[in-house]
Amino acid sequence: MKKSTNVFVCSECGYESAKWNGICPSCGQGNTMVEEIREPVSKKSGSKVRFSPSDVSQICVNSIDINEEVRYHTGFNELDRVFGGGIVKGSLSLLGGTPGIGKSTLLLQICKFLDKNLKILYVSGEESKRQIKMRASRLGVENENLYVMTETNLNKIAAEIEFTNPDIVIIDSVQTMNNPESSSFPGSVSQVKECTNTFLKLAKSLDITILLIGHVNKDGAIAGPKVLEHMVDAVLYFEGDAQTSYRILRAVKNRHGSTNEIGVFRMDSVGLQEVENPSMMLLAGKPQNASGICVACVMEGSRPILTEVQSLVTATSFGNPRRMATGFDYNRMALILAVLEKRAGYFFSAMDAYINVVGGLKLEEPAADLSVAIALVSALKDIAIDDRIIAFGEVGLAGEIRAVSNCELRITEAERLGFEKCIIPHYNFVTLKNPEKKYKIEIIGAKTIRQAVAEALNQ
Ligand SMILES: Nc1ncnc2c1ncn2[C@@H]1O[C@H](COP(=O)(O)OP(=O)(O)O)[C@@H](O)[C@H]1O
Ligand SMILES: [Mg+2]
Ligand SMILES: [Zn+2]
Incomplete structure (x- = not known):
């Protein structure tokens, strides 16, 4: 008889190795390798399977009906949009996020708005029936067709699903589910993979929609949702601080829609x-007439979103000047500082410089460069930027302002929110047709960073 073997598995990415590593060689995360015991697979059970030609089904691509796809509407436009227009029937999706962010809340809340004819099974491995009922009452969820089950045994859940045949199943959370016949402990990489595999088979064979909740953890004690991203149809992450009230839901994978x-x-x-007007929310509470503040416009998917970039520049008290960026790439900030010094004559070498993007948004788009540059100079010179100005554009190393995509959408959004002056790249400006007639907002095309900054500071 073969002995069971021990392997070390990364709880973030699923990398396996015979020896333990402090840092995972595959994903580079620290302290995520955990030991797992593998039972030997007997040779007999893996005997060859013969398929007859009738098992294989093929169909001409022309005769595939694409109107077949059924989508469920969750009652949240924001959630439907991230899913690509509702949750697809028969799909397996994963909702990930740190504990306390609101995953259970969101999926329980959708039970309130989903079509009342759909039979929903909510399986919780974390809370008691009483706790779920209390939460449901608090959220005002009443649904004759919502059934609750508190169970962690994968086999029992699978049997229950096959027997009752619900339309939608919610699993809270995938890391608490386990197959007791398997030797590894609940939450380990192999258990989480096995559970997901079972749910995948159930979803596809019975054509039911399954939503998995997955905890994101930092210390590697339980497997992260990363290890099962490749198995599911859609992966959504809930971002934001459990302390602050705003949450951003982002799709990182979607077989049935866009991920932007x-x-x-x-x-x-x-x-x-849901917050249908994120720009308004992000701009609420913006200080008036304070230096170091410039409003940026970034595209999040098909939507332009305005947000406030704040900067603080102070004299360095000793040694190297400090640079810090929250919500903006640190290296990109260093690059913008270098461009401002070399191409526009603003010196930051004896100054500590900080950038903060308000509201927890991450500005990854180069179009945010110009607002960051203007905020930095405004903070350095201690000159406040007019509250009604907005700027966007990519900053090049020669100090030029480069064109960005979706210029008109951004201008329209700025105008809608009451801005009066918009500094945009010159090359976008020349492509606008009759801007004076089309927009009430004043539009200024800037070729260089020096010109853009002077325009913003009104110098
Ligand atoms: N009784 C309550 N009143 C108001 N807010 C609550 C209450 N209970 C929980 N919350 C909010 O719900 C959040 C927990 O959401 P939950 O859906 O349980 O998170 P997750 O499932 O992602 O761990 C808490 O951070 C808190 O903001
Ligand atoms: Mg929860
Ligand atoms: Zn890893």
């Missing part, structure tokens, strides 16, 4: 509320 869309939510005592 985000959904914005606000958590309050009656659950998550």
Whole structure:
């Protein structure tokens, strides 16, 4: 008889190795390798399977009906959009996020709005029936067709699903589910993979929609959702701080839609509320006449979103000047500082410089460069930028302002929110047709960073 073997598995990415590593050689995360015991697979059970030609089914591509796809609407436009227009029937999706972010809340809340004819099974391995009922009452969820089950045994859950045949199954969370016949402990990489595999088979064979909740963890004690991203149809992550009330839902994978869309939510005592006007929310509370502030416009999927970039520049007290960026790439900030010094004559070498993007948004798009540059100079010179100015554009190393995509969408959004002056790249400006007639907002095309900054500071 063969002995069981020990392997070390990374709980973040699933990398396997015979020996333990402090840092995972595959994904580079620290302290994520955990030991797992593998039972030997007997030779007999792996005997060859013969298929007859009738098992294989093929169909001409022309005769595939694409209108077949059924989507369920969740009652949240924000969530439907991230899914690509509703949750696809028969799909397996993963909702990931740190504990306390609102995953259970969101999926329980959708039970309130989903079509009442759909039979929903909510399986919880984390909370008691009483706790779920209390939460449901708080969220105002009443649904004759919502069934609750508290169970962690994968086989029992699978049997229950096959027997009752619900339309939608919610698993909270995939890391608490386990197959007791398998030797590894719940939450380990192999258990989480096995559970996901079972749910995948159930979803596809019975054509039911399964939503998995997955915890993101930092210390590697349980397997992260990364290890099962490749198995599911869609992966959504809930981002934001459990402390602040705003949450951003982002798709990182979607076989049935685009991955650029985000959904914005606000958590309050009656659950998550959608924020249909994120720019307004992000700009609320913007200080008036303070230096170091410039409004940026970034595209999140097909939506332009305005947000406030704040900067603080102070004299360095000793040694190397400090640079810090929250919500913006640190290296990109260093690059913008270098361009401002070399091409526009603003010196930051004896100054500490900080950048903060308000509201927890991450500005990954180069179009945010210009607002960051303007905020930095405004902070350095201690000159406030007019509240009604917005700027966007990519900053090049020669100090030029480069064109960005979706220029007109951004201008329209700025105008809608009451801005009066918009500094944009010159090359975008020349492509606008009759801007004076089309927009009330004043539009200025800037060729260089020096010109853009002077325009913003009104110098
Ligand atoms: N009784 C309550 N009143 C108001 N808000 C609550 C209450 N209970 C929980 N919350 C909010 O719900 C959040 C927990 O959401 P939950 O859906 O359980 O998170 P997750 O499932 O992602 O771990 C808490 O951070 C808190 O903001
Ligand atoms: Mg939960
Ligand atoms: Zn790894």
